[in-house]
Amino acid sequence: MFDQGKLAELQKQTKEYEEKLAAHTKKRPERQDRFVTDAGIEIKTLYTPADLSDFDYKRDLGFPGDYPFIRGVQNNMYRGRLWTMRQYAGFGSAEETNERFRYLLEQGQTGLSVAFDLPTQIGYNSDHPLAKGEVGKVGVAIDSLLDMETLFAGIPLDKVSTSMTINAPAAILLAMYIVLAEKQGVPQEKLNGTIQNDILKEYVARGTYIFPPGPSMRLITDIFAYCSKNVPNWNTISISGYHIREAGSTAVQEVAFTLADGIAYVQAAINAGLDVDEFAPRLSFFFNAHLNFFEEIAKFRAARRLWAKIMKERFGAKNPRSQMLRFHTQTAGCTLTAQQPQVNIMRVAFQALSAVLGGTQSLHTNSWDEALALPSEQSVLLALRTQQVIGYEIGAADTVDPLGGSYFIEKLTGEIEQRATAYIEKIDELGGAPEAIEYMQKEIQNSAYTYQKEIESGKKVVIGVNKFQMPEQRPAGLLKVDPAVAERQIVKLNRLKSERDNTRVEKILAELRRAAAADENLMPLFIAAVREYVTLGEICDVLREVFGEYKQNIVF
Amino acid sequence: MSGQSERPIRVLVAKPGLDGHDRGAKVIAQALRDAGMEVIYTGLRQTPEQIVQAALQEDVRVVALSSLSGAHLHLFPAVVEGLRREGATDILVLGGGIIPDEDIPVLKEAGIAEIFGPGTLTATVIDFIKEKVAQRK
Numbered sequence: 001m002f003d004q005g006k007l008a009e010l011q012k013q014t015k016e017y018e019e020k021l022a023a024h025t026k027k028r029p030e031r032q033d034r035f036v037t038d039a040g041i042e043i044k045t046l047y048t049p050a051d052l053s054d055f056d057y058k059r060d061l062g063f064p065g066d067y068p069f070i071r072g073v074q075n076n077m078y079r080g081r082l083w084t085m086r087q088y089a090g091f092g093s094a095e096e097t098n099e100r101f102r103y104l105l106e107q108g109q110t111g112l113s114v115a116f117d118l119p120t121q122i123g124y125n126s127d128h129p130l131a132k133g134e135v136g137k138v139g140v141a142i143d144s145l146l147d148m149e150t151l152f153a154g155i156p157l158d159k160v161s162t163s164m165t166i167n168a169p170a171a172i173l174l175a176m177y178i179v180l181a182e183k184q185g186v187p188q189e190k191l192n193g194t195i196q197n198d199i200l201k202e203y204v205a206r207g208t209y210i211f212p213p214g215p216s217m218r219l220i221t222d223i224f225a226y227c228s229k230n231v232p233n234w235n236t237i238s239i240s241g242y243h244i245r246e247a248g249s250t251a252v253q254e255v256a257f258t259l260a261d262g263i264a265y266v267q268a269a270i271n272a273g274l275d276v277d278e279f280a281p282r283l284s285f286f287f288n289a290h291l292n293f294f295e296e297i298a299k300f301r302a303a304r305r306l307w308a309k310i311m312k313e314r315f316g317a318k319n320p321r322s323q324m325l326r327f328h329t330q331t332a333g334c335t336l337t338a339q340q341p342q343v344n345i346m347r348v349a350f351q352a353l354s355a356v357l358g359g360t361q362s363l364h365t366n367s368w369d370e371a372l373a374l375p376s377e378q379s380v381l382l383a384l385r386t387q388q389v390i391g392y393e394i395g396a397a398d399t400v401d402p403l404g405g406s407y408f409i410e411k412l413t414g415e416i417e418q419r420a421t422a423y424i425e426k427i428d429e430l431g432g433a434p435e436a437i438e439y440m441q442k443e444i445q446n447s448a449y450t451y452q453k454e455i456e457s458g459k460k461v462v463i464g465v466n467k468f469q470m471p472e473q474r475p476a477g478l479l480k481v482d483p484a485v486a487e488r489q490i491v492k493l494n495r496l497k498s499e500r501d502n503t504r505v506e507k508i509l510a511e512l513r514r515a516a517a518a519d520e521n522l523m524p525l526f527i528a529a530v531r532e533y534v535t536l537g538e539i540c541d542v543l544r545e546v547f548g549e550y551k552q553n554i555v556f
Numbered sequence: 557m558s559g560q561s562e563r564p565i566r567v568l569v570a571k572p573g574l575d576g577h578d579r580g581a582k583v584i585a586q587a588l589r590d591a592g593m594e595v596i597y598t599g600l601r602q603t604p605e606q607i608v609q610a611a612l613q614e615d616v617r618v619v620a621l622s623s624l625s626g627a628h629l630h631l632f633p634a635v636v637e638g639l640r641r642e643g644a645t646d647i648l649v650l651g652g653g654i655i656p657d658e659d660i661p662v663l664k665e666a667g668i669a670e671i672f673g674p675g676t677l678t679a680t681v682i683d684f685i686k687e688k689v690a691q692r693k
Contacts, residue, residue: 118574118625130603133630134574207576207600247579334579338674371674373656374626445582452583456677465675474657481626554599556585 001055011050021045037295038451039250041415047407055410060305064400066320068308070301070413071401072359073324078397082110084362085387086163088330090115090140091374092485094150097140101155103377107384111362113163114151115139116173121208123169123540126489135486138374139165143493144535148176149183157181161192163238163328163362168210170197171219172539175526178231194235194284194328197223200261201240203437203550205247205444210540213434215547219522220265221272224279226523235284237265238328241303244440245288246334248448251299252416254288256423257433257440259307263424264433266315276315280322284361289351290332296351297403298412300327300358306417329355330364336371340464340472344368349386356396357403363387373478441555493535500533508534509542516546565689566616570598570607572635575625580652584620587678588685604631608638611647617689620681621668624653633666640667648688652676 002010035043044051062068065075074080087104089112090097101112116139119131125143126135135141142148152162157180166173174195178188199216202209209216220237227236241249241258249257262283269279287303289296307325311317331351336344345368352365365383367375375383390396403409430436454460461467508529515525529539569585571578578600589595596614598607611619619639621632632651639647651663652672660671669688672681 118576122574130574130601133627134625137626138575202576207578208574246577248583336674371654373654445586448579449583449586452587452678456679462675466677478656480656552599552601554597556582556595556597 001052001057002049007049007053010048014048014050017046037251037412038290038292039252039295039416039419041252041295041412041419047411049407051407051411060410060414061404067312067323068305069324070305070308071404073304073326073361075400077359077400078356078391079400082391082397083356083360084111084161085109085384085391086111086113086328086362086364087380087384088113088115088165088364089380090117091138091479092136092140092481093488094140094142094147096482098151098153098155100377100380101151104380104384105155105160107381108388109384111161111163112155113364114165116164116166117141118208120536121166121168123172123210123536123544125493125535125537126486127493128537131486135489136481141485141489142173142176142536143489144496144533145176145179145530146492146496146533148180152180156186157184158186158190161194163194163196165196167196167199167202167206167208168216169536169540170195171223171523172526172530172536174223174234175523176530178527179531188231190233191231192233194238195223196240196286197237198240198261200264200433200437201243201258203552204244204257204261204440205249206243209550209552211543211547212550215543216550217265217268217434218272218519221269221274222521222523224269224282225272225274225521227282228274228278232282234282235326236279236282238284238286239265240286242286242288242330244444245290245332247444248334248451249444250447251290251292251295252419253423253440253443253447255299255303255306255416256420256427257444258285258287259303259310259420260424260427260433260436260440262307263310263314266311267432270315276311276317277319277322280311280315280317281319281324285325285327287327287329287355287360288332289329289355289358291335291347291351293350293354294409294412295416296354297358298409298416300329300355300360301401301404301409301413302416302420303327304359305413306420326361328362328364329358329360331355331366333366333370336366336368337462337464338371339469341368341371341475343463344371345382345386348383349390352386353390353396356390359401369475369478372474374481376477376479378477438553438555445555496533496535504532505534505538508532509538512539513542513546516543564592564594565618565685566594566596566614567618567620567685568596568598568607568611568614568616569620569622570602570610570635571600571622572602572604572607572631573623573625573627574601575623575627575653576600577624577653578622580624581620581622584622584652584678584681588620588682591682593685604634604638607635608642608644611639612642612644616647617692618648618650618685620650620652622652626654628653628655629659629662632663632668636667646692648685648692650681650685
């Protein structure tokens with residue numbers, strides 16, 4: 001890339017600079033002995049072409065829209081269309097969440113993202129004993145198609161794309177969405193959206209698992225197979241590093257563990273007889289935008305290049321779309337402070353900017369009050385407006401990969417890729433991600449503990465928590481979920497059960513029990529079941545019976 | 557008795573309900589262990605009854621509950637009630653997670669000794685436990 005003669009000359013000059021620098025810092029020491037990223041990568045005072053001596057533009061970067069896609073997955077990125085502004089939302093009943101959805105769409109949001117409550121995510125109806133106290137709390141309660149009809153009332157499904165944070169029962173929620181669309185007169189071929197459907201990171205870091213790995217992977221490959229034929233524009237999985245990072249991992253571990261999970265899904269689908277180029281174009285990813293600004297930008301770029309290589313070299317994918325890492329980003333919830341919470345607005349803005357400079361396809365910006373409660377309407381609006389400022393006012397979206405070619409960013413991108421590759425090799429040695437769950441948990445936990453110790457020692461500054469503290473009053477106007485939502489939900493559920501055709505329900509559940517024990521694709525049966533208003537809990541109970549339940553190994 | 561006071565404090569760190577956020581619970585567990593306590597972590601998705609049974613079986617002095625899902629008003633008091641039913645009124649019960657200010661008096665009234673919110677330093681929790689356990693001897 002660089003002229004070798006000039007490079008040698010530059011290396012000599014760099015040496016001179018370093019000597020001058022050493023003399024200077026001897027007299028005036030720097031702020032810290034060492035500067036490191038959150039992942040512990042050492043940062044130098046200055047980067048020059050000498051740091052990229054074997055750099056090759058064509059090989060290492062290439063052009064946006066081309067392998068290895070490090071500069072972006074489209075050839076003109078945000079000059080064509082800005083990223084999708086997609087705020088994760090859901091609380092209480094389907095009515096309340098529907099109202100929030102419509103409000104966000106009116107304010108210029110361009111995609112929907114559904115937060116489900118924990119009973120829904122774990123396949124329990126609202127009247128299950130374990131659902132007590134949890135109904136409608138961290139998301140909307142969905143027991144059956146009836147609730148989905150309310151959730152999307154007045155929202156035409158051929159006009160929006162919808163992301164659903166649903167994992168263990170993803171196939172059933174997707175089935176509900178398909179039937180809902182059908183009732184609106186929208187064929188499934190026209191649907192756009194994403195199901196998270198990433199069970200491995202549930203075992204590792206998020207906790208909403210139901211079934212053991214074997215049957216869970218089968219449900220996932222059933223979805224891949226069904227969608228590649230019937231719902232071609234649907235993102236069948238969102239392989240998520242977000243929660244791994246929230247659980248405390250470093251940026252390097254986030255990339256490594258996410259891509260290791262991705263490798264496991266691709267391998268499982270190939271083992272199930274699918275052709276890689278049929279399903280891989282619909283794989284999508286989900287990353288965290290944390291505080292260390294440049295490291296985050298480098299992380300997104302490194303993930304893109306590494307995945308392209310994995311798909312091409314390891315799995316022989318030929319379709320460029322199979323090699324592209326498309327991703328959603330959410331700003332880091334764990335960096336929000338309850339102390340001086342309005343400072344979170346600034347944290348979120350920088351994190352969001354790193355995601356845009358890293359080439360994200362869609363983005364959720366957290367609200368400033370989320371360390372205290374679910375976000376209020378006003379705080380969500382401010383979070384959305386933050387994205388709009390980045391998109392429309394500051395020119396950040398006007399050229400492709402604006403930091404590409406920066407000596408520092410390229411060096412850091414390479415470093416993250418290298419370290420993540422070493423982790424992936426280690427996970428391969430352990431037999432792949434499903435066998436390495438406890439290993440990943442231990443690594444994440446160690447990083448989380450180190451991070452906390454650095455906050456407590458003051459090495460890591462958190463404004464308002466360990467520096468610049470001040471006495472303060474808690475802000476007013478926080479959102480509170482109506483505690484009556486559970487009762488209303490249970491009344492609705494009981495009414496549904498008395499009004500539907502229960503003979504057909506029993507018949508379908510029996511059929512499902514048989515099919516689950518055999519090895520046929522379960523998607524068509526899920527669709528048939530939800531159409532008859534069989535509830536999520538009833539379907540999951542049958543699957544629990546056949547598949548068993550996952551038992552967590554406690555790593556601590 | 558002097559021999560008794562040398563015994564490390566035993567703590568059960570527990571995750572009641574369906575919440576999967578265990579970063580805080582594990583960090584606290586590790587910090588308490590590094591501070592010389594004996595720590596047992598229950599793992600996710602424990603019912604209040606399971607937590608009570610584990611506390612009795614493990615003969616702990618302290619139960620530290622963590623919930624970030626908003627179900628604390630149902631779950632935390634249920635643990636205290638369960639311990640009372642078993643006559644284990646000397647066990648100190650603490651809570652942590654995303655707990656709105658207005659819920660804190662309700663939880664204290666129900667017998668939770670203290671609530672630790674986001675941003676709490678682990679040293680604060682360690683000191684609190686040592687002090688309370690010393691008082692209850």
